[in-house]
Amino acid sequence: MLRLYLVLLLTLIGFTTARAQSLEKAREDSLIEALLARMTLEEKLGQLTLYNGGLAQTGPVVMTADPDAVRRGRVGAVMNLFGAEATCALQRQAVEESRLGIPLLFALDVIHGFRTIFPVPLAEAATFDPQLAEQTARVAALEASAAGLHWTFAPMVDIARDARWGRIVEGSGEDPYLGSLMAAARVRGFQGKDLREPSTIMACAKHFVAYGGAEGGRDYNTVDLSERTLREVYLPPFEAAVRAGALSVMSAFNEIGGIPASADRRLLTDVLRGEWGFEGLVVSDYTAIWELLFHGIAADSAEAGRKALVAGVDMDMVSGIYVHKLAEEVRSGRLPEAVVDEAVRRVLRVKYRLGLFEDPYRYCRDPERERRLLLAAEHRRLAREVATKAIVLLKNEGNLLPLADTLRTLAVIGALATDSASVLGPWAATGRPGEAVTILEGLRAALPQTRVLYAPGYPEAPPGGFQEIVATALSPDTSRFAEAVAVAAQADVVLLVLGEHRELSGEAASRASVALPGAQEALARRILATGKPVVVVLMNGRPLAIPYLAEAAPAILETWFLGSEMGNAVADVLLGRASPGGRLPVSFPRATGQEPLYYNHKPTGRPPRAEEKYTSKYLDVHWSPLYPFGYGLTYTTFAYRNLRLSSSRLGLQDTLRLTVEVTNTGTRAGEEVVQLYVRDEAASVTRPVRELKGFQRVALAPGETKTVTFELPVEALRFWGLENRWVVEPGWFTLQVGPSSAEGLEARFEVLAQSTIRSR
């Protein structure tokens, strides 16, 4: 009886919710249609236009809005303008002085924090902890929304397999599974449960798609890849973002096999909207519509605009082409007005879902909230915690780390140790270098009893534009080596801070060599020759090729760009107050020539074998990575035992359950990231040598053992089959459970009977 009652109650709740949702949808539709009916063609095209509010730019300004554009209804959204007062003032123009009073959207690249800066996304991926990424995105949204923003151009969910590509720093690395979990977590963090809440902002999954596949790792370059790789590697994080509710997507700069992504109707409309049911708004990347001219698929800007809109790009980021050129296209009959209307509906829909028609000032009306939230103490605390978890210990010979806090003299060598701008990393929104803790500052604060000496060793970044900074970072200048060696000679331990200035990383920051820049390796040789114990602290936004350090330095810590609390977090880990918790979300090469380098590569017909000449390898460098994907040490050690499978024969609908015992065999507490990889041994198409299918972070006290359980649905073994659809094929699979992609316990299981399964 009680059960019946419960079932009825749940049905009633379900029914009421569904009814409320459909009423809400009807309200949304009727508002949109009523507005659309009143709009002139120019006002419609205005809604499809995003202009620069005048601050940071990442490309040319090809057309600027005239000062009266907002009042005349020729602008739908504004980027790079923020602050409660500034956004409210412009919103007032749109709402009170334009004919239809449609509110503006305010957008900014809030990539890893707004004013409190968190670790760069690649570093956050190294935590292998999507919940942390969700939390930092939530705080970024709190701060950004308090500054009047509605929309962030994040998360960047591009898979990056080539370390030369500077933008590898902005994403979650090379793996689609980790990348998908991180993408969804960040969307949830930015958007919260209800976008109407003024503390949430709309996410934008970018750059759709395969932008990270640029030939030669050169930014903005051509991409050419198979449908299978697109489906299995580059699209999944976008699908995950969309399924997590991302309400906008950015179309990319690159072409894929002859079709620029910003004019690709199959991807933007058939896949994104048709297959995945995406209801939100597609915005072009910065001048990407104008760039269709340079790609050579449009004879003039009107044609470029037409092609982008028809493909499914709803909003034109700063090209000004939609608003200036498309009215004529419609009037001449070359572009159906219905296509414009559909895009306008999508723009109005996101404004509706952000609650802007209800209250256009809800994000900006409280300057007090803005003052209170930006750089709040609890935000900094989270930044410090996440930063410690993102640090990856690459080497620790003789347990040189952690350092004792009774050290008498510590020498910090390396200009990056005092570089407060680099600490923040690229894309640091409104983060201020003066509010960030450098490595030297962090150590001095943590070691009040120790004499902490400093010498730059290589040139400090000059004030000035990026060209001067890059030239300095790459300069072979050795003039400060002698001073650095003299300082090192006085110390008990040397911290050698090497890596990249933040200008060597990020957009338009590809490198043809991923070795240490400038004279840094030469400096390292001199410092190591002193015979002092040397801990190398790397600061960088990409995998670096550091074979010499890997060989010669006793300890290496990868610290990326960790944000506002970097110095404190690095000190916490160096001194053992926190344990290094990160694992590599990207493979580190031995030499640049190995790029693109990624763990989930195909086997080839001649897998490399050292003793066989005619196999797939290099003559001068070992084929394997210097440090593999998933790798990272801790201050303790772990052992894996007793891998057990619930069954070694599974049907297509089944879920494999596997357990493994992990023991902390050292003397300190630590966290292990237990990783599960699978290989499909033989299929109708070639399959990667292994693919990540699960991971878990487990904390273990010394001597403690925990049993870790994974559930692996057979459906997760799907791939893009011969007939261009997802399939799981029967046959044998090998799985590997362990501490990285390169080692672990193995077992085999068989999947029985074939079938094609739905995409979801």
Ligand code: NOJ
């Ligand atoms: C160009 C970049 O590719 C994109 O990621 C960014 O969101 C826009 N510029 C806007 O700043």
